[in-house]
Amino acid sequence: MNTLVSGSGLAKRDDCGMTKMKQRLADRMKIKLFGRGPKNVEAAAPENSALKGGADRPDLPAGDAGAEGGRIDWVDETIAGTPNEPKSMTFTFAPGAQPLSPYTIRRGVGIGGFGEVYFAVSEAGKEVALKRIQRNLDIELRGVSQCLNLKHPNLVSLFDICRDADGGAWVVMEYVAGQNLRQILDQQPSGLSEQEAVRWFLGIASGVDHLHGAGLVHRDLKPGNVFDDLGIVKVGDYGLSKYISASQRGGQTESVGTFHYMAPEIGKGNYGREIDIYALGVILFELLTGRVPFDGESLHEIIVKHLTALPDLAGIGEPYRSVISRSMEKDPAKRPSTVEEMIAPLGLRLNEPATIALGAAGSVGVKEPTSPPPAPHVDDPVYFADAIPVGKRVPPQPDPIRGTAQAAPFASPVKAVTSGKEDEPLLRAVKSSWRDFRIWWSSLDHSPKARFWLGALIAFVLFVNTHWLLPVLSMFAVIYVPYYVVRQMVLHSSQKPSYARAQTLASQTVAKPRPRTKQQWRYEVRNSLRNKPLVSRAAELNTSWIASGLTVLVMTVIAGVIGLRNGNFDAADVANYFWSGSVVLFGSACLLALGKFWEPSEGEGLTRRVIQSGIGAGVGLVAFALLQFFLIPETSLYSEVFDGDLPQTLYHSDGTIRAAGMMAHFALLFGGIRWWKSVDPLRRTRLSFWSTAVVCVAAWILHQFLPVPQPLGLMVAGGLSIATQMSAPWINPRNYVIRSGHYAPGNVNANDPHANDQRVSA
Amino acid sequence: MNTRLEQPPQQSKAAWRLWVDRCGGFGLLNDGVVRLGGKRPDSDVEIQVAADWRRDEGTLVRHGRDFFWVSREGKRALARDNQALPIKGTAEIVFATPSPLSGTAVLSLKPPHRFDGHLDQWLLVERTVLIGPDEQNHIRCPSLSASAVLVFREGIWQAKQKTSPGGKAEWVSLEPGARQSIGDIDLLLEKT
Numbered sequence: 001m002n003t004l005v006s007g008s009g010l011a012k013r014d015d016c017g018m019t020k021m022k023q024r025l026a027d028r029m030k031i032k033l034f035g036r037g038p039k040n041v042e043a044a045a046p047e048n049s050a051l052k053g054g055a056d057r058p059d060l061p062a063g064d065a066g067a068e069g070g071r072i073d074w075v076d077e078t079i080a081g082t083p084n085e086p087k088s089m090t091f092t093f094a095p096g097a098q099p100l101s102p103y104t105i106r107r108g109v110g111i112g113g114f115g116e117v118y119f120a121v122s123e124a125g126k127e128v129a130l131k132r133i134q135r136n137l138d139i140e141l142r143g144v145s146q147c148l149n150l151k152h153p154n155l156v157s158l159f160d161i162c163r164d165a166d167g168g169a170w171v172v173m174e175y176v177a178g179q180n181l182r183q184i185l186d187q188q189p190s191g192l193s194e195q196e197a198v199r200w201f202l203g204i205a206s207g208v209d210h211l212h213g214a215g216l217v218h219r220d221l222k223p224g225n226v227f228d229d230l231g232i233v234k235v236g237d238y239g240l241s242k243y244i245s246a247s248q249r250g251g252q253t254e255s256v257g258t259f260h261y262m263a264p265e266i267g268k269g270n271y272g273r274e275i276d277i278y279a280l281g282v283i284l285f286e287l288l289t290g291r292v293p294f295d296g297e298s299l300h301e302i303i304v305k306h307l308t309a310l311p312d313l314a315g316i317g318e319p320y321r322s323v324i325s326r327s328m329e330k331d332p333a334k335r336p337s338t339v340e341e342m343i344a345p346l347g348l349r350l351n352e353p354a355t356i357a358l359g360a361a362g363s364v365g366v367k368e369p370t371s372p373p374p375a376p377h378v379d380d381p382v383y384f385a386d387a388i389p390v391g392k393r394v395p396p397q398p399d400p401i402r403g404t405a406q407a408a409p410f411a412s413p414v415k416a417v418t419s420g421k422e423d424e425p426l427l428r429a430v431k432s433s434w435r436d437f438r439i440w441w442s443s444l445d446h447s448p449k450a451r452f453w454l455g456a457l458i459a460f461v462l463f464v465n466t467h468w469l470l471p472v473l474s475m476f477a478v479i480y481v482p483y484y485v486v487r488q489m490v491l492h493s494s495q496k497p498s499y500a501r502a503q504t505l506a507s508q509t510v511a512k513p514r515p516r517t518k519q520q521w522r523y524e525v526r527n528s529l530r531n532k533p534l535v536s537r538a539a540e541l542n543t544s545w546i547a548s549g550l551t552v553l554v555m556t557v558i559a560g561v562i563g564l565r566n567g568n569f570d571a572a573d574v575a576n577y578f579w580s581g582s583v584v585l586f587g588s589a590c591l592l593a594l595g596k597f598w599e600p601s602e603g604e605g606l607t608r609r610v611i612q613s614g615i616g617a618g619v620g621l622v623a624f625a626l627l628q629f630f631l632i633p634e635t636s637l638y639s640e641v642f643d644g645d646l647p648q649t650l651y652h653s654d655g656t657i658r659a660a661g662m663m664a665h666f667a668l669l670f671g672g673i674r675w676w677k678s679v680d681p682l683r684r685t686r687l688s689f690w691s692t693a694v695v696c697v698a699a700w701i702l703h704q705f706l707p708v709p710q711p712l713g714l715m716v717a718g719g720l721s722i723a724t725q726m727s728a729p730w731i732n733p734r735n736y737v738i739r740s741g742h743y744a745p746g747n748v749n750a751n752d753p754h755a756n757d758q759r760v761s762a
Numbered sequence: 763m764n765t766r767l768e769q770p771p772q773q774s775k776a777a778w779r780l781w782v783d784r785c786g787g788f789g790l791l792n793d794g795v796v797r798l799g800g801k802r803p804d805s806d807v808e809i810q811v812a813a814d815w816r817r818d819e820g821t822l823v824r825h826g827r828d829f830f831w832v833s834r835e836g837k838r839a840l841a842r843d844n845q846a847l848p849i850k851g852t853a854e855i856v857f858a859t860p861s862p863l864s865g866t867a868v869l870s871l872k873p874p875h876r877f878d879g880h881l882d883q884w885l886l887v888e889r890t891v892l893i894g895p896d897e898q899n900h901i902r903c904p905s906l907s908a909s910a911v912l913v914f915r916e917g918i919w920q921a922k923q924k925t926s927p928g929g930k931a932e933w934v935s936l937e938p939g940a941r942q943s944i945g946d947i948d949l950l951l952e953k954t
Binding site: 106108127190232 | 781784786787874880882904941950
């Protein structure tokens, strides 16, 4: 690892069988890194110890040391661990020296690409870090000046730039007394506890979000640049930060970051804040597992993995798994666009100072008694390697800075995270398998033909096995549904927040109404739904059932009036409407009951579809029984797909439907539609005609394969859609916005005491 | 065992500050009786903490290889390794004896508190102080690879780099106020 390896040498040594295109991309990234002069190499590797050592050795000119030393140490950087510190360097100033009034140097902290960093104390006793800029003066000062007024508890603060008597430039900045995350991860090779990982990650995310809000991209996020300052997580070394905006994308001339945390698009020179999101995903992975997702024997191998491989997330549970997976998408457009969006699935909110202080005083940030003394970080914070013309300074992004957003509604973010772990084991396994399948499926992007034929083959196999798959699935659903419902009922009570926590939520919300995103609003309301007592839930379900009955009655009457308007009808004609109304009533009652159980969470689609299929099979059986009860004449059915040869297990030889056929039809109709969306209180509108149209079209398509008597089948499908939507509870988001000013940044009514008083209309 | 606590075995009263580059600032006390208290401008308590402590919270008394915490109210308790001293307040101070070969004890504060004088730790020295990257050292510096031993002899601090068996290293007298290098370790001693 420590041999001198040039860029071309690496290309020759490559034996991993990658395509020429990948190789070119990897080489391009590498050339951009190695091809730069010593200044840029230093700037991109502020933690690069041996490079610093060479650059600062008194017997070597800085430039000489940077040229060769830089290449060696970039290879060193491929080892995820604490880099070796320079071992034989003496700081220019000894403790007690006063090169810059009014500060007295106490000791050296570290030496970086731009100069030495000291711990110093002012005459009044203020502890600061002093950075003596020895190289790249203009670049460094320009960069620091852009960051001087950034203020956030999770960012290392810069105080001032001063000149000493000899004209030397010094940067005065916040003294960070704790270890960096790299050192802590090295001490815990299997990763941090979930609580600690969340604490670190939330601090990092909050600091990075503040940078993004100020129009900056960090560009070098890694554990070595994150510090624990007496319990407060601080992001430092935004040395590669650069003003960037959507209008200024592209044209970057430098590749940045450290390889293990480097987003794949950096090699193309066209990147934005998404590279920080990618690095955050890598860091979250490392916090939880203790290792980086992509490692290798050479930096070339690591780069290629970033370009092509998928991270192995097998050992990571939800919701971290999906967050990391999305953040590490190769396509930056598929990543979360903001830090806030990234952490929302974790149930986390960005830090505010009060939250951080509490965390510092609590157990979260407390070191173990056996931990080493609070060693100050030895990395040299380097700011703004890039020159930014004053005239081209890009204003901050239009989105509001959310770095000081309020704390999570439920006190502990970890608590919110762990709630996601209460999935039913079988459900969890299915979800996990489904996610793996989707990742694998998306990995076939590069061969769309293969994917098409594979999909066709799977569909064909499923289709020809329908005759036994449907009964098996129905049987499974019959067993699983009662088990799932009972389990939900039993576990439900343990998920409810306590009264004290509910009070905390209420007081926090009233005290600090702030603009929220729609996602945050949904999160809050979803939590309030989870908090609903079982009695209230049962009462609401009864109300919904009554509303459903009335809706079905009205629809049946309207349909009857329209259908029988000529007045020439008999009992059999009327029976059709009774049958349709009865089936819709029974089906909507089942869907409403399911929706009521599922409203505390967004849910997992596949599992819910399976359960709905089981319910649908039951509805189909009831529908068939009612068909017999009402003595509705059986009609011979025909399927164009089967060309009249309907499956004998589902249809009689004369084409009339069997009970199994009716069950299969409704099982597919229920399983194919996301009915829980129609009954979700957080749906966009009370009644969506689009949803109804989709249901009718789905029923018609289904009819082509598994026909049922028409137009009764379509009437039932459409009626189900309308009846469920009309009778299910609905929280009007517009009403919520008007009353509380939520999730509308420009429409905030901060003093509305009824901010949390949402109306649930049933 | 507790009978002789009122008479400390050591009488010399001296304190130093040791600044180690790339590591931290450390207070050194080789007195057998050390008082702890809240930071006050006119206080003469040896170890002061900027916290909600009283001016004088109590005294740590060395007795052989053991230390006893004697509170201001006169309650005595054995100071145990890696455990916090029983002082009321937000600041939590931990007592540790990291090396079984030395009776030197280390006092450290849990975040977010710090010692007065911009120090990271206080060492209650019994002749030797070990400096190095490992946990068994009194002064642990993860960023350093070298190790050193400090010894207090006849009122003078001397230091020597720890070397592999067969290697040679000479004792160097540490002159207060002058920076000295012990192998790769740059340090400066100050007399307070």
